[in-house]
Amino acid sequence: MAGMGSVAERLIEVAPRIPVRDLATLREQFPGLGPEDIADRLIATAVKGTMTVGAGVGAAAMLPTPPAMPAELTAETLGVAAVEYKLIAELHEVYGLRVPGSARERATAYLWSWTEQRGIDVLKLSTVNVALGSTMKKEMRQRLLRRTLRNLPTLTPFMVGAAVGAVMNRRDTRKLAKRxxxxxxxxxxPWPELPEAPTPPGAAVTGTLWQPPAVES
Known part of the structure; x- marks a missing residue:
């Protein structure tokens, strides 16, 4: 599909603006959970998201007068890629492997991770070609194309398109997350230690507990 080049360029453009929660935010939103439990939650959410995207396009194919399906299909591919990109970036946060650099530099690295279906060892970044050159763009277009072609059956009339789209996206997202x-x-x-709670203004210390100052009668 000739349109895969523009889809890849669009993904490269939007990736740095996709909101990614850092480790501190994730630990705050999932209090008391360790990295494995948080990773499970993130994967479950991403799988649900890509299933929803796939079901939406599959359902559109069942309409009496379907919309412009090539546009619908490329939109699905980009939507799924964005969900999976966010998952990859946040998994790197959970395992303490946030890629250093600017938002665009991290986005480039995580796009490489999505394209290659591999995690990044930040201690060995020199082994990862994170330059967004022609080779990486070509590989990204090929991956987007493969994903799009696998989703073509969801557009076949008289098929249960919504169910097919959801199942295929669930399988592919779980496979990516596992790798x-x-x-x-x-x-x-190792996870960094959580910072201690700030001292309340005017509080007095008794042992290890903060106690409010005594009120004179």
């Missing part, structure tokens, strides 16, 4: 997570576990860094 990336395997690499990140092998290179996982």
């Amino acid at each position: 990336v997570r395997h690499d990140l576990r092998a290179a996982q860094l």
Whole structure:
């Protein structure tokens, strides 16, 4: 599909603006959970998201007068890629492997991770070609094309398109998460200690507990 080049360029353009929660935010939103439990939650959410995208396009194919399906299909491919990109970036946060650099530099690295279906060991970044050159763009277009072609059956009339689209996206997202997570576990860094709670203004210390100052009668 000739349009895959423009889809790849669009993904490169939007990736740095996709909101990615850092480790501190994730630990705050999932209090008391360790990296494995948080990773499970992130994967479950991403799978649900890509299933929803696939079901939406599959359902559109069942309409009496379907919309412009090539446009619908490329929109699905970009939507799924964005969900999976966010998952990959946040899995790197969970396992203590946030890629250093600017938002665009991290986006380039995570797009490489999505394209290659591999996690990044930040201690060995020199082994990862994160330059967004012609080779990486070509590989990204090929991956987008393969994903799009696999989703073509969801557009076939008289098929249960919504169910097919959801199942295929669930399978592919879980497969991607499993591969990336395997690499990140092998290179996982220790979690930083949580900062201590700030001292309340005017509080007095008794042992290890903060106590409010006594009120004179």
